[in-house]
Amino acid sequence: MTDPHSFNPSRLPSTGGRSDTRLDHYVDSYAQRTHKMTASAVRSLFSVANRPEVVSLAGGMPNIADLPLGKVGNLLDELIQRDGARIMQYGSGQGELQIREQICEVMAEEQIRAHPDDVVITAGSQQGLDLVTRIFCDPDDVVLVEAPSYVGALGTFKSYQTQISHVAMDDQGLDPDALRQVVTSLRDQGRRVKFLYTIPNFNNPAGITQPTERRREILQVAEDLDLLIVEDNPYGLLTIDGEPLPAMRSMETDRVIYLGSFSKTFAPGFRVGWVLAPHAVREKLVLAQESATLCPPVFSQFAISEYLAKHDWRGQIRQYRDMYRERRDAMLQGLTENMPQGTTWTHPTGGFFVWVTLPQGVDSQKMLPRAVTARVAYVPGDAFFADGFGSRHMRLSYCFPTPERIIEGTRRLGEVIADEMRI
Numbered sequence: 393m394t395d396p397h398s399f400n401p402s403r404l405p406s407t408g409g410r411s412d413t414r415l416d417h418y419v420d421s422y423a424q425r426t427h428k429m430t431a432s433a434v435r436s437l438f439s440v441a442n443r444p445e446v447v448s449l450a451g452g453m454p455n456i457a458d459l460p461l462g463k464v465g466n467l468l469d470e471l472i473q474r475d476g477a478r479i480m481q482y483g484s485g486q487g488e489l490q491i492r493e494q495i496c497e498v499m500a501e502e503q504i505r506a507h508p509d510d511v512v513i514t515a516g517s518q519q520g521l522d523l524v525t526r527i528f529c530d531p532d533d534v535v536l537v538e539a540p541s542y543v544g545a546l547g548t549f550k551s552y553q554t555q556i557s558h559v560a561m562d563d564q565g566l567d568p569d570a571l572r573q574v575v576t577s578l579r580d581q582g583r584r585v586k587f588l589y590t591i592p593n594f595n596n597p598a599g600i601t602q603p604t605e606r607r608r609e610i611l612q613v614a615e616d617l618d619l620l621i622v623e624d625n626p627y628g629l630l631t632i633d634g635e636p637l638p639a640m641r642s643m644e645t646d647r648v649i650y651l652g653s654f655s656k657t658f659a660p661g662f663r664v665g666w667v668l669a670p671h672a673v674r675e676k677l678v679l680a681q682e683s684a685t686l687c688p689p690v691f692s693q694f695a696i697s698e699y700l701a702k703h704d705w706r707g708q709i710r711q712y713r714d715m716y717r718e719r720r721d722a723m724l725q726g727l728t729e730n731m732p733q734g735t736t737w738t739h740p741t742g743g744f745f746v747w748v749t750l751p752q753g754v755d756s757q758k759m760l761p762r763a764v765t766a767r768v769a770y771v772p773g774d775a776f777f778a779d780g781f782g783s784r785h786m787r788l789s790y791c792f793p794t795p796e797r798i799i800e801g802t803r804r805l806g807e808v809i810a811d812e813m814r815i
């Protein structure tokens with residue numbers, strides 16, 4: 393009897409005596425879901441977009457240049473001196489109570505009333521997405537998403553072999569009538585629709601926000617159709633014009649699973665996000681979290697907890713808002729000045745992104761090499777659709793470059809689009 397745990401090279405996939413020229417010798421061994429995993433368009437653009445001569449309007453990295461690093465360093469230093477042994481230990485699978493209590497205060501900014509028992513800490517909201525999909529979705533289940541939707545969520549849903557169905561948006565976000573029609577028609581075909589994934593604030597990539605009344609209408613459809621909603625809200629507090637709107641979760645507690653994150657309101661490197669879920673779902677999430685990581689990153693949780701307790705985090709968010717407002721204004725000004733006739737774009741009131749619709753006949757994917765040669769980068773629209781749509785669109789981010797570089801980027805882009813229209 394061979395030991396099932398011992399490594400046996402003869403069990404590696406056979407090449408049938410051929411000299412195998414494939415790059416990946418394990419290609420026949422992967423699980424089916426692994427074949428659904430592809431590098432995101434954003435990631436494959438990274439090396440090009442990061443060249444200094446290129447104005448990158450592609451990446452969505454938060455701009456944390458203004459974080460008071462000296463102060464954060466002192467806080468962490470004190471924390472380690474005081475509590476080092478505890479904060480470098482394993483912790484609770486649900487996350488530390490102390491930070492879960494503080495997260496309830498953060499969520500109150502968007503009128504959510506929650507109990508710390510219903511919060512599960514995750515390694516960024518990306519892991520929240522993974523855990524939610526893991527506990528709800530079998531292969532071929534349907535997940536509904538906006539058209540367009542966050543590329544990282546599409547990747548997660550695909551990796552669990554779900555079917556992704558897009559629901560149309562208008563200038564107020566997800567269209568409730570379209571939602572009703574899509575769900576009804578899918579159910580008539582015998583499909584299992586597991587949840588609607590929505591980004592109500594400053595949708596990534598569309599830059600569109602659902603007004604409060606629209607949120608109510610979507611919740612009403614969900615109620616009528618007994619549909620679960622996953623509300624992803626990493627940008628909600630980064631409103632540029634006006635005050636944050638009430639979250640969907642503040643209007644409905646039993647039907648909404650809410651995902652939050654410190655990546656944009658503080659810093660992404662700590663990898664701390666959270667899920668607020670109805671009680672029964674929360675228990676399943678903790679089990680899934682324990683099997684994925686034992687516990688979410690303990691050091692990071694205490695670091696963020698210290699930051700929230702000792703730093704004026706609301707003031708920091710106001711500073712971030714001012715910085716992004718300046719960049720958003722530069723982007724809108726640059727687009728107005730430089731885009732050729734027939735190009736349209738959204739007007740975000742927060743977040744990081746503008747969604748551009750190109751003139752008829754211009755394909756954003758095909759145009760990209762020409763744009764990079766002209767030293768400007770963007771993300772082609774088809775990355776944000778699971779069904780190949782989106783070639784007339786592109787996502788532009790204003791979060792990272794300086795206002796001057798943003799305007800220069802739109803100038804370069806305008807020339808590239810105009811050239812493309814002449815071809």
Ligand code: PMP
Pocket residue numbers: 452515516517518519542544591596624626652653654655660664665
């Ligand atoms: N959701 C959306 C809509 C995002 O844009 C992002 C980050 N780009 C995430 C989730 C993941 O964020 P994190 O894991 O850093 O919290």
